Amino acid sequence: xxxxxxxxxxxxxxxxxxxxxxxxxxxxxxxxxWYRQSxxxxxxxxxxxxxxxxxxxxxxxxxxxxxxxTGGSVSTLTIQRTQQEDSAVYLCASSPVVRGGEETQYFGPxxxxxxx
Amino acid sequence: AQSVTQxxxxxxxxxxxxxxxxxxxxxxxxPYLFWYVQYPNQGLQLLLKYTSxxxxxxxxxxFEAEFKKSETSFHLTKPSAHMSxxxxxxxxxxxxxxxxxxxxTKLNVKP
Numbered sequence: 265x266x267x268x269x270x271x272x273x274x275x276x277x278x279x280x281x282x283x284x285x286x287x288x289x290x291x292x293x294x295x296x297x298w299y300r301q302s303x304x305x306x307x308x309x310x311x312x313x314x315x316x317x318x319x320x321x322x323x324x325x326x327x328x329x330x331x332x333x334t335g336g337s338v339s340t341l342t343i344q345r346t347q348q349e350d351s352a353v354y355l356c357a358s359s360p361v362v363r364g365g366e367e368t369q370y371f372g373p374x375x376x377x378x379x380x
Numbered sequence: 381a382q383s384v385t386q387x388x389x390x391x392x393x394x395x396x397x398x399x400x401x402x403x404x405x406x407x408x409x410x411p412y413l414f415w416y417v418q419y420p421n422q423g424l425q426l427l428l429k430y431t432s433x434x435x436x437x438x439x440x441x442x443f444e445a446e447f448k449k450s451e452t453s454f455h456l457t458k459p460s461a462h463m464s465x466x467x468x469x470x471x472x473x474x475x476x477x478x479x480x481x482x483x484x485t486k487l488n489v490k491p
Binding site: 267268297299304305306307308309312314319320323355357362364365366367368369370371372373374 | 384386389411412414416422423424425426429431470472473474475476477478479480481482483484
């Protein structure tokens with residue numbers, strides 16, 4: 265079956281513009297996660313969804329970042345007024361259930377964002 | 381606060397040699413521990429995970445890891461490296477629906 269897909273695969277934008285990154289999880293997966301991977305850094309946990317609900321948004325770096333999930337499926341990560349430090353690879357993952365941190369995550373290929 | 385430290389951003393071994401990738405974590409409660417692997421131009425995939433059952437965990441492709449609570453470690457090993465093991469490896473901790481990843485170790489396998 266299909267894995268997690270993300271679009272676009274690459275995005276170049278100008279500083280100050282808004283961008284939307286999309287994630288299509290594996291069908292039927294309840295949980296969805298967003299991460300940011302900056303050059304030479306590990307994955308930074310941003311937010312997770314259980315169904316359409318995001319119980320904890322404290323991982324989002326600033327109020328310029330927001331995320332939503334609709335229909336228990338597709339999720340969109342929006343970055344407003346992009347800054348150069350937002351340049352990174354944004355990864356999405358999904359899992360069948362939420363299990364307090366035990367769950368295996370299935371990752372998408374990522375969106376590489378470059379802010380000029 | 382949770383954190384994960386991977387010693388060595390790059391590790392190079394000869395084909396057939398032992399692979400040892402180090403991971404230490406800090407956690408206020410017993411964690412769930414993971415190793416993920418990212419092959420070139422592919423997404424991360426699970427290699428193995430510890431969920432409080434056996435402390436020695438076996439994963440795919442001959443890898444295994446041992447949970448040592450006293451050392452707060454979860455090192456990844458493989459007795460004999462293969463060229464196909466060249467990839468980036470990430471250690472991660474899961475707790476309360478959040479996950480914390482190390483910065484990764486790139487494994488190079490020399491013929």
